[in-house]
Amino acid sequence: MKTRWEKILFDLIRIGLGFIFIYASIDKIFNPATFAKVIYHYRVLPVELVNLAAIIMPWLEISLGIFLIFGIWIRASAILSGLFTFFFIILMGSAMARGLNIECGCFSLNPEAALVGWRRIIEDVFMLAGFVYLVFYNGK
C-alpha cells in the first residue's frame, strides 16, 4: 500500500514523463519529412521503411504521453515507453560507435538542436529509470 508521498512521487513521475513524450512528438508530427531524414541518418532502417517510421513513431510518443498523463493503462504505457526509450539509447550508442555525428531527433528537428551524445544517452537513462519505477510500483 503506497503512502501519500509515494503516491505523489508516482504521479509526478508519471505526468512528467507523459509531458516529455508529448513535447518530444510535436515537432516530428508537423515535420515528418525532416524527421524521416533524421531517421535515415541513423543508417539502421532500409531506405524504404524510413518514411513509415517517421509517420508512426511520433504518434506512438504522443499516445503514450496522453495515456501516462491521464493514468490510463499505466503499466502497459510505461513498459512500451520504456522499450521505446531503451531502443533510442541503443540507437544513439550505435550511432556514436559508428562515428556518426548526427542530430538526435529526440525533442527538436532544429539543425542546431542537440546532436547524438553522452548527455542525450544519460537523459534517456534517467527517463528509463522513471518508466521502470512506474512499472514496478504501480498497483494498476
Place this chain on the structure above:
Amino acid sequence: MPDNFDYRKILLRIISITGIAIATGILFNQISPFGIPFVNDYSVIKIDKEKVKVPVFLSSKNAKSEKFEFHPPEQINIKEAHKSFFKGSAIFIDSRSKDKYKNGHIPGAISVPVNNIHPDRIDLQSIDPMQKIIVYCDDPECGLSMELAAIFEQKGFMNVHFFTGGWQAWKNAEYQVSTGMKP
C-alpha cells in the same frame, strides 16, 4: 514481479496502444498538408562495386509532380581529384562531420557536414553554379557524398563530381592535408 502483473492483459494493452498510434499516424498523414509518401523515392547509384540508395525526401504526398530527377554525379578517382586540386580548378566539399574535418581535410575544402545541416542553410551564393565541385566523404562506401551531391544539384549546380575513395584514399596517397576548421 508484483502479484497483480497480468501478462496477457498488459500485452493486449500494449498491442492496442500501438494499434491506436499506427492508425492515428496514418490517418493524420493522409489529411495533413505536411503528409509524406509512405515510401519515399530514391535513386540507386553505383559507387565502385557498391550500390547505394540515395533517398529524396519529399515534403508532400503530392510532390511526385515536382519529382527531383537526380542525375548521379560523375565519379572521379584519386588521380583526377588530385589533378583538379593541383590546378585549383575545383572546389572541394567535405561532407564528413565537423570533428573529422577539423582533424584533417583536403586543403581548401569547405565543410558541409551532410548529416547535421539542413540543405536550406547551406550558403552557396558565393559559388558559381558552373564551378566544378568535387564532393568527398570518408571512404568509397559512404553514401553521404552522393546525398550532398544531390542537394547541390537541386540547388542548380550542374558540374558536381564525386570523388570515390574519399578522405581515406587522399590520406593513403600522402597528399597535402590541412587541419583545423578553416579551409
